Amino acid sequence: MEFSPFNPVIKLCLQGMSFEDKGMPEEAAQLFLKAWEDASDDHEKFLAAYYLSHHQKTTADQLKWFETSLKFALKINDDTVKSALPSLYLNISRCYNELGDHEKSKNNAELSELLQKHPSDKGPFYHGTKADLQIGELLTAGGNSNYKSEFKMNHIYFTALINGAGLAAALAKGNGAERVYIVEPTGNFENDPNVTDKKFPGNPTRSYRSEMPLKIIGEITEWSRPSPEDLQKFREKLDNSQGEIIN
Template sequence: MNYELATSFKDKPSDKGPFYHGTKADLQVGDLLTGGGNSNYKPELKMNHIYFTALVNGAGLAAALAKGDGRERVYVVEPTGGFENDPNVTDKKFPGNPTRSYRSEAPLEIVGEVTDWVRQTPEELQNWRKKLANNKGEIIN
């Protein structure tokens, strides 16, 4: 990956929203989502950021893969501070951020909930879980 190209996207998020966050947590409009929780993908890692996307189906996938026993939920969120392209996908895999994935050290405010998104089949979810279990890459925190 070209470091200069990756760096050029860091402080220039390419989206204005709407933004979504997928989870299994039961939350309400007005609640704030913050970093500091354990990673869904590496549970021993405490995350410094809160992650979100401009793709409702991407948030739905994140909800399906999230830890917990609650139902999958996709919330419409608004960043309360600055945010950047997620370097775990943008800088490593997808220059230009086609996944429309972001992260922020500032909280995200829940402003609504979406109930209609494309859900993965059990087979697709199993394939995603296998990919994640076999991923040896480092998470940029």
């Protein structure tokens, strides 16, 4: 299952988050409720329930929606949602603690800690760029950020989503053709902290980074390209971003 910011339900969640950022919780809650009502598959229901949980007035209702989100996450059981499980279990643990059920709180906290370890994603992995590279070459850390050119990046970034790599290629600086390479990590890697448990629970974009090189083992030529209008919106969002890059 591939996470897509162009999915209608995910767009509603993004709009809801925008209202949260503006200090408009009631408007945000209405959008998250609409996302839940419009959700047509387990992944959409998992996300909508997660956001609804944050807009409940009682701990019991928060717990109900967190457990609903967890139910759908466990049904999906793929790497798109596995990274969200630690956060879900931790929130459920907090709710049980506030409700006085310390045994269930402890059990869920232990599950959260157990799942917080290294990513379980086995790939395949992709890297999007405008650089003309060859199979067998190594991609290494130390290049300039595509989003803040003054940054020298201490890690090399990649994803398990083809379309995500394609979007990265489209947003990359340079005038070359958009290229999506199949890559193989040569060492340990971690969830990209710039996206993990930020706007969305866990790491739904399956974005990772490593201090060790990535080996190019192939190239993809077909992926779903964003429309010019959507691409322009992404560029404007990056240009206007005030957030710091965790490097």
